[in-house]
Amino acid sequence: MSFLQLDTIKKTYGDVSVIKGVSFAAAKGEFVVFVGPSGCGKSTLLRMIAGLEDVTEGHLYIDGKDVTYEEPAKRELSMVFQSYALYPHMSVFENMAFGLRMAKVPEAEIKTRVTEAARILHLEPLLDRKPRALSGGQRQRVAIGRSIVRHPKIFLFDEPLSNLDAELRTQMRVEIAKLHRDLGTTMVYVTHDQVEAMTLADRIVVLRAGLVEQIGTPTELYDRPANTFVAGFIGSPKMNFIKASVTGVGSGSLTLANPSFVGGTLSVETVSTGRVKAGDTVIVGLRPEHLELNAAQPLLSLTLDFAENLGGATQLYSRSEGDIVAIVVHGRPDVKPGDTLRVGIEGRHIYLFDANGLAL
Amino acid sequence: MRSKSGILLHAIGLVLIIAFSLFPFYWMVSSSFKTQAQILASPPQWFFTPTLQNYADIFADAKVVNAIINSLIVATSTTLLAVALGTPAAFALARYEFKGKSDLWFWFISNRMTSPIVLALPVYLIAMYANLLDTHIVLILIYLTFNVPIVVWIVTDQFKSIPPDLEQAARLDGADQFTIFRKIYLPLGAPGIAVSAIFSFIFSWNELLYALVLTRRNVQTAPVVATSFMSGYELPWGKIMATGTVIVLPVTIFALIVSRHMVRGLTMGATK
Ligand SMILES: Nc1ncnc2c1ncn2[C@@H]1O[C@H](COP(=O)(O)OP(=O)(O)OP(=O)(O)O)[C@@H](O)[C@H]1O
Ligand SMILES: [Mg+2]
Numbered sequence: 001m002s003f004l005q006l007d008t009i010k011k012t013y014g015d016v017s018v019i020k021g022v023s024f025a026a027a028k029g030e031f032v033v034f035v036g037p038s039g040c041g042k043s044t045l046l047r048m049i050a051g052l053e054d055v056t057e058g059h060l061y062i063d064g065k066d067v068t069y070e071e072p073a074k075r076e077l078s079m080v081f082q083s084y085a086l087y088p089h090m091s092v093f094e095n096m097a098f099g100l101r102m103a104k105v106p107e108a109e110i111k112t113r114v115t116e117a118a119r120i121l122h123l124e125p126l127l128d129r130k131p132r133a134l135s136g137g138q139r140q141r142v143a144i145g146r147s148i149v150r151h152p153k154i155f156l157f158d159e160p161l162s163n164l165d166a167e168l169r170t171q172m173r174v175e176i177a178k179l180h181r182d183l184g185t186t187m188v189y190v191t192h193d194q195v196e197a198m199t200l201a202d203r204i205v206v207l208r209a210g211l212v213e214q215i216g217t218p219t220e221l222y223d224r225p226a227n228t229f230v231a232g233f234i235g236s237p238k239m240n241f242i243k244a245s246v247t248g249v250g251s252g253s254l255t256l257a258n259p260s261f262v263g264g265t266l267s268v269e270t271v272s273t274g275r276v277k278a279g280d281t282v283i284v285g286l287r288p289e290h291l292e293l294n295a296a297q298p299l300l301s302l303t304l305d306f307a308e309n310l311g312g313a314t315q316l317y318s319r320s321e322g323d324i325v326a327i328v329v330h331g332r333p334d335v336k337p338g339d340t341l342r343v344g345i346e347g348r349h350i351y352l353f354d355a356n357g358l359a360l
Numbered sequence: 361m362r363s364k365s366g367i368l369l370h371a372i373g374l375v376l377i378i379a380f381s382l383f384p385f386y387w388m389v390s391s392s393f394k395t396q397a398q399i400l401a402s403p404p405q406w407f408f409t410p411t412l413q414n415y416a417d418i419f420a421d422a423k424v425v426n427a428i429i430n431s432l433i434v435a436t437s438t439t440l441l442a443v444a445l446g447t448p449a450a451f452a453l454a455r456y457e458f459k460g461k462s463d464l465w466f467w468f469i470s471n472r473m474t475s476p477i478v479l480a481l482p483v484y485l486i487a488m489y490a491n492l493l494d495t496h497i498v499l500i501l502i503y504l505t506f507n508v509p510i511v512v513w514i515v516t517d518q519f520k521s522i523p524p525d526l527e528q529a530a531r532l533d534g535a536d537q538f539t540i541f542r543k544i545y546l547p548l549g550a551p552g553i554a555v556s557a558i559f560s561f562i563f564s565w566n567e568l569l570y571a572l573v574l575t576r577r578n579v580q581t582a583p584v585v586a587t588s589f590m591s592g593y594e595l596p597w598g599k600i601m602a603t604g605t606v607i608v609l610p611v612t613i614f615a616l617i618v619s620r621h622m623v624r625g626l627t628m629g630a631t632k
Contacts, residue, residue, distance in 0.1 A: 052528050073534035085525035089547045097532035098543075152534075 003028040009058035031180050033197040034190045036207035042190040050079050078147035079156040083137045086131040092142050093127040099150045137168045139342040157189040161197040204232050224228045228357035240325045246276050260320030262301050272360040285351030288326040295344020302341045384545040414517045414602035429587035438503040442560045446511025451541050454519035468509040480573050494576040502570050508559040516550025554621035582607045592622035
């Protein structure tokens with residue numbers, strides 16, 4: 001049996017259904033990331049795992065045991081809150097020791113464990129300080145330290161890095177990844193930052209409006225998104241979507257029409273030719289980083305709207321018949337607004353979705 | 361940037377306000393060290409040789425000493441009980457949903473809408489039938505009905521400002537409700553508890569109406585005794601002022617001690 005298992009978990013507040021049936025299982029030691037837009041129910045799901053919210057329907061198992069109605073403390077989990085939720089009147093040491101005190105761990109053992117956590121998180125010089133005398137990153141570390149000392153079965157993180165500045169966020173991200181590698185504990189991590197999801201996760205659970213859209217490794221989600229929502233959510237900048245109509249169905253390929261295709265049509269190889277017929281609309285997905293300028297065999301003809309210089313790379317926003325197509329290129333191409341761009345892409349990088357947004 | 365004259369005006373204003381509020385106090389304290397003739401002198405004597413006679417007189421008077429002891433007993437007990445009863449109630453009101461919560465809340469607020477004098481007679485009758493007249497208990501009980509709502513009000517508000525995440529973190533850390541109350545809410549609610557304790561103490565210390573109505577000889581409190589000097593043919597100003605000074609002292613000391621807890625920003629650093 002899986003280490004952490006959610007079996008059609010539902011949550012309603014009054015009449016409002018927030019989680020509409022989520023099933024999912026994680027193996028021991030796995031790093032699972034919940035992603036999804038704001039309000040999709042990530043925190044709610046995490047808090048149900050923690051036991052801070054009642055489960056309306058469904059079952060939750062940890063380490064083979066049904067803990068759906070178990071007290072939070074008995075689940076042997078620890079959580080790092082979106083707001084760090086440090087005890088402001090206690091020193092860093094006492095913040096970390098609090099849970100151990102509650103568990104009646106002997107004083108000597110408390111000292112050992114807190115010192116150990118402080119060493120891992122570089123908090124040793126700060127043990128006597130109060131949280132208000134710490135920087136954001138240090139508070140974050142204390143919050144993580146408070147989780148570590150209890151040797152929990154599962155770590156839960158609710159957007160732990162969302163309020164840190166960009167540099168600190170990257171640094172803490174790396175530290176959390178290291179922590180997972182060193183401790184080997186199962187972790188469930190909530191974020192709406194897809195970079196955090198991609199870099200930290202063994203597996204990503206993409207949520208939308210209380211439902212799972214797709215579960216998979218970061219690479220799976222990037223390479224084979226189940227639908228346009230996942231395709232648009234994973235990857236940055238966002239995938240470009242162009243609507244096209246099917247004009248011909250061959251064996252193993254489709255001919256698609258849209259005015260921005262060079263010559264008005266585009267031939268795409270696919271195995272799912274059976275699911276569309278001539279006259280249908282499909283959605284073509286193109287990742288900005290896969291598009292190339294001045295390709296030998298251009299497939300798209302676009303007009304440049306404006307360009308953003310990112311230093312090492314340039315982000316081009318171009319237009320075709322009402323669709324905006326973003327392109328990321330290395331260096332600084334010599335183009336100016338109004339120019340016609342002839343853009344190419346490798347055939348294997350073209351994503352196809354049906355009119356409802358499901359991958360073909 | 362504030363201009364120099366702005367700062368000057370600000371300072372002058374502050375000095376005037378301080379002088380205005382402290383002058384009666386000064387008058388009381390300085391008069392308590394004067395003889396009757398010095399007090400009544402016109403123009404007032406700013407410089408005089410202080411005398412301790414008034415204090416010697418009042419402390420020789422068992423009535424005054426007893427009254428101060430009575431006041432201390434009543435005010436301290438009331439304050440301790442009001443805080444002990446009010447803070448758990450405030451915790452429940454701040455953090456839990458339960459049936460009748462809004463009615464209870466309204467009762468706490470409306471309780472203070474009635475003028476005390478309206479209730480004086482019914483309270484007197486109840487105390488008489490309960491055989492409680494002229495006891496410490498009756499004063500403590502009646503003051504509690506005024507002070508518990510104040511504590512509940514102020515402390516509920518204070519407790520509501522504590523981030524709920526803290527409580528949940530503590531729950532995950534294995535703390536039960538009582539531990540959460542004791543280890544998280546009481547220390548972080550200290551400023552509100554301190555303010556309400558000061559209010560409670562001052563109210564109980566200064567209360568005159570019920571103290572007059574409900575006590576006789578045994579449990580007279582300090583304000584009652586202070587007014588009792590004003591019944592003779594000649595007003596003994598020196599003794600009145602000395603009693604006043606002695607009455608003000610405990611409240612001031614209590615407020616100074618407790619106000620150390622009235623710091624802002626206790627929850628700073630809890631969240632980002
Ligand atoms: N106590 C509550 N009563 C009613 N609705 C609630 C309650 N708590 C949360 N919700 C609703 O549940 C939905 C999911 O909330 P949740 O906090 O889980 O979102 P989230 O995915 O964590 O969002 P974010 O990324 O903004 O943190 C939201 O639409 C929210 O309004
Ligand atoms: Mg959230």
